[in-house]
Amino acid sequence: MAKKNAKIVGNMLIAQSGGPTVVINQSLIGAVMEAKKHKEIRKIYGALHGIKGILNENLVDLGRESVATLKAVAQTPSSGLGSVRKKPTPEDCAKIFEKLQKYGVRYFFYIGGNDSAETAHIINEEAKKAGYEMHCFHIPKTIDNDLRENDHTPGFASGAKFVAQAFMGDDLDNAALPGVKINVVMGRHAGFLTAASALARTYPGAGPHLIYLPERPFDLEKFPQQVKEVVEKHGRCVVAVSEGISDITGTAIAAAFSKEVDSHGNVQLSGSGALGDALSNLIKTKTDITRVRADTFGYLQRSFPGVVSANDAKEAFAVGREAVKLATSGDVDGSVAIRRKKGRKYQVFFERVELRSVAKETRHMPDEFIAANGCDVTKAFLDYAAPIVGDLPKIGRFKRIQVKK
């Protein structure tokens, strides 16, 4: 909220948190480049590995990096300052202010998902309680696309592009050597990334033929039957499965195969092929289909250099820049949200929203994006996602004019 016009002079600190994306550095560099234009911002500090770097006073001077380096880092995947999955305790927060005050930080930016927005929110509330004027902004980032208030989030479009391209190729691979192919896609609670596999369909009969999202209960009894039906129709079946699929009680299917839990209380889903292999074995056991394979796309979805949505890179840079613009416009805090303009042409704009409105809770796929049968997406989803993701490779196929026997 704008309280007064006098701009407080001080240092800036920026950090990155949570799972990296291929465009998270665009946001970082967008913020740094903008900060250089504002004389009320003195030093531009980067904390290494998020709040851990603040607590350990492990800071680097981003104001002393060359423009050439900044530009090169912007185009490099993964968090250039390192990341962290630490959730701060109240004691951590007290220490963080001590450090921020020690380093004269008045502008604080935290790039991340809803967990990171929550962290920023807690720090901001602590600052308010302590009567310390700090302009605290969360900068959105998540390939999961599960932040509230946003039409979509930086990182999603590039992750979706990777997933769509992967399915395009893998569907053709499966058409060449038919069988059942299960691909496990990232997404703990939100199915957007898995749903993006549908963008791979460019010809009649193309896969993925079944899409399972965390938003609908996964039925271990029905699944082999649904696969079998597709095989009977198409002679093969490509399946997209979200790593976060859960049964009717809300228990993650993967939980039976992984016990590891992070500091936010989340079960480890990525970095293991267990879910895909279990589903693959289920098909082999419950049907007479013999060629069944499973791949888990894993960390490639969020870190693969060279597969970047042009919109995504531009928007990720913009949210970093906007955060600094807003933070220097008065005594303001919040998060920068991406909104989409109405109309046929794809255009976005940015708005300040309250930190608490994006913190903690996740956004899910709306019902209108999910097909009635629970294992596909709708045209409404494709209309939503296609312009965000942008261009995909063109696929050429033979007419296959049969030679008379």
Add this chain to the structure above:
Amino acid sequence: MAKKNAKIVGNMLIAQSGGPTVVINQSLIGAVMEAKKHKEIRKIYGALHGIKGILNENLVDLGRESVATLKAVAQTPSSGLGSVRKKPTPEDCAKIFEKLQKYGVRYFFYIGGNDSAETAHIINEEAKKAGYEMHCFHIPKTIDNDLRENDHTPGFASGAKFVAQAFMGDDLDNAALPGVKINVVMGRHAGFLTAASALARTYPGAGPHLIYLPERPFDLEKFPQQVKEVVEKHGRCVVAVSEGISDITGTAIAAAFSKEVDSHGNVQLSGSGALGDALSNLIKTKTDITRVRADTFGYLQRSFPGVVSANDAKEAFAVGREAVKLATSGDVDGSVAIRRKKGRKYQVFFERVELRSVAKETRHMPDEFIAANGCDVTKAFLDYAAPIVGDLPKIGRFKRIQVKK
């Protein structure tokens, strides 16, 4: 061998076999485009799904596909005619000739790896025995790069580019959120593709820090210790593991987790995350390292559209074209091999070699490409592979000028 000058007039048949690649259609279209120039070639037939399509008389008329379609298919991953893993029996071979004669085929081209070269060789020998003049050519293809006689094989460079890019991003991901990351790469008997992960190293301390190849025995006792040593030095460890790693007795490590066998007698390695997960659990059990993740790159390595080596696309097209040029130059059979010219500049040329010289047996990484410690590659390998693969994305990194505490 050139026996006479009179050119036999007849139809051509081409088919694709084995695991697809992103450039296998380049070879197909290279052959078809060249065939259109030769009037001794009448009809240009494509068999769907390799020799299975010949046996079932499932043929398409490639001569009736438009140039636009041919060009589009050339740039599309996976086998446009479908593929097969069937190894023909002597009875199959007898039937194949019956079919080839029935369709007046005098020019037969089979695109594939060493198993496919063997198939082509058997068919060719049968043709000779039957006194049927057929110009039979194998056209090389394999991401494994394990064909004898060749400097490298079509498909390898693009697979290697995918692997290198994947490791570039994943190494940065691991640097952001440190831990142990194991990536399983394709390659049953030859480690070339796994070795290509070393091309990802663009800064001091970059991963992969350990590279395990099928050419060296894998020691389950030593492995956790080697990982631990890297973690002690770098605070993290990125590992490249070939799916084909075997113990000192030659038994595949993955064999304990997969029992499926194809018609060539090979154990199923791809399409499962079991090996990576087992190695990951081994690290968790034998060391005090807690954050351990494994990804298996799977079929993405051979089918991902958009990640194509420019050299690879060009050379794949050329081997298809050369095969038809050679087959129409006289009564000739064989395989087209890629050779590299001596000198600093990367240049290749093509040579006819005998079918039996590329059939069946695989080529392995030469000793000079493998580091003395058995878990890395040498500069000689990098000098060999880098020009084949070509351009890789540029990585930008901060200087990280520390702020005084």
